[in-house]
Amino acid sequence: LEPWRAGRVIEQFVMEDLSNWYVRRARARFWASGLEADKRAAYDTLFECLETVSRLAAPFLPFISERLYLQLHAAGDGQESVHLADYPVAEAAHLDEELDRRMEDVRRAVRLGRAGRNRSGVKTRQPLGRVRITVPDGGEPLGDLGDIVLEELNVKAVDYAAPEDHPVELSAKAKFDVLGPRFGKEMKKVAQAIQALGAADVQALERTGAVTVSVDGAEHEIKREEVQVGHQDPEGWVLEREAGWGVALDLEIDEDLRQEGFAREIVNKIQFMRKKAGFGITDRIEVFFEATDTLRAAIERHEEMIRGECQADRITAESADGTAAEATEEWKINGEPAVLSLRRV
Numbered sequence: 001l002e003p004w005r006a007g008r009v010i011e012q013f014v015m016e017d018l019s020n021w022y023v024r025r026a027r028a029r030f031w032a033s034g035l036e037a038d039k040r041a042a043y044d045t046l047f048e049c050l051e052t053v054s055r056l057a058a059p060f061l062p063f064i065s066e067r068l069y070l071q072l073h074a075a076g077d078g079q080e081s082v083h084l085a086d087y088p089v090a091e092a093a094h095l096d097e098e099l100d101r102r103m104e105d106v107r108r109a110v111r112l113g114r115a116g117r118n119r120s121g122v123k124t125r126q127p128l129g130r131v132r133i134t135v136p137d138g139g140e141p142l143g144d145l146g147d148i149v150l151e152e153l154n155v156k157a158v159d160y161a162a163p164e165d166h167p168v169e170l171s172a173k174a175k176f177d178v179l180g181p182r183f184g185k186e187m188k189k190v191a192q193a194i195q196a197l198g199a200a201d202v203q204a205l206e207r208t209g210a211v212t213v214s215v216d217g218a219e220h221e222i223k224r225e226e227v228q229v230g231h232q233d234p235e236g237w238v239l240e241r242e243a244g245w246g247v248a249l250d251l252e253i254d255e256d257l258r259q260e261g262f263a264r265e266i267v268n269k270i271q272f273m274r275k276k277a278g279f280g281i282t283d284r285i286e287v288f289f290e291a292t293d294t295l296r297a298a299i300e301r302h303e304e305m306i307r308g309e310c311q312a313d314r315i316t317a318e319s320a321d322g323t324a325a326e327a328t329e330e331w332k333i334n335g336e337p338a339v340l341s342l343r344r345v
Contacts, residue, residue: 122238130158131149137207
């Protein structure tokens with residue numbers, strides 16, 4: 001690769017694959033007590049990635065790479081400089097293309113699910129009951145990796161479906177900026193012909209990559225990238241589609257899900273307060289709260305989860321007056337007023 005392209009590939013790996021995916025998902029492994037094999041493996045993997053990146057980036061990020069490499073080899077187990085170390089060579093025997101493909105499917109499902117949450121306005125902290133994943137023709141369900149989708153999307157259950165089991169009302173619109181130069185004065189008629197395509201034609205367009213439309217007796221091939229495909233969300237669901245994949249989230253929120261959503265919002269607020277107050281990551285705290293009956297019920301039901309997530313020894317349903325609280329904030333939690341106070345123990 002040219003240096004500028006290599007730099008972007010490395011940046012994408014560090015930001016998306018390593019930081020936003022691996023490190024975030026392995027957080028619990030890093031913070032596990034003791035030094036069990038799983039925790040050691042998590043750190044070994046992170047070291048291998050960072051050390052390899054330092055050598056890969058050395059030709060065009062010489063100083064940053066040098067500092068990273070020397071910090072990683074502070075024990076003196078490396079070369080005197082990253083520029084004296086061997087340049088990395090891919091080891092084909094360690095590649096697992098099938099696992100790579102399956103994980104790409106998982107990340108696609110997560111990306112589509114997040115897009116659906118954003119479009120529906122339902123935060124990821126609000127648990128949902130079900131996600132339905134439609135796989136392309138000939139595709140395979142996610143199997144045991146489906147649990148990752150549940151965790152990332154904060155959903156309780158997943159089911160899989162073939163496209164024909166849950167047909168979607170599809171429509172197509174011409175991209176004028178793409179087709180205009182090609183058809184000129186005929187563009188309006190072509191756009192009308194594309195808009196008149198039935199759902200089956202649009203499905204064929206997505207499946208094969210092209211469809212034929214007739215304008216004044218002349219046939220024209222229209223490619224997938226020349227049109228914008230839209231769909232109608234099933235009632236009570238939000239659906240996102242891409243390359244034959246469909247991820248639909250059931251938006252019905254029952255009382256159990258609603259209470260857990262309150263509890264997760266409270267965790268978020270406490271963590272924000274911890275950071276703002278300058279508490280250390282390992283500092284144990286006590287939480288005091290004044291809240292509505294709705295929030296009180298959610299806290300009581302999910303107290304163990306809240307304490308575990310927030311490093312809290314106690315959660316007390318009373319004002320923090322006279323307790324030497326180190327942080328106090330008023331909040332609206334999903335519309336419910338609350339006052340939270342923290343102090344270290």
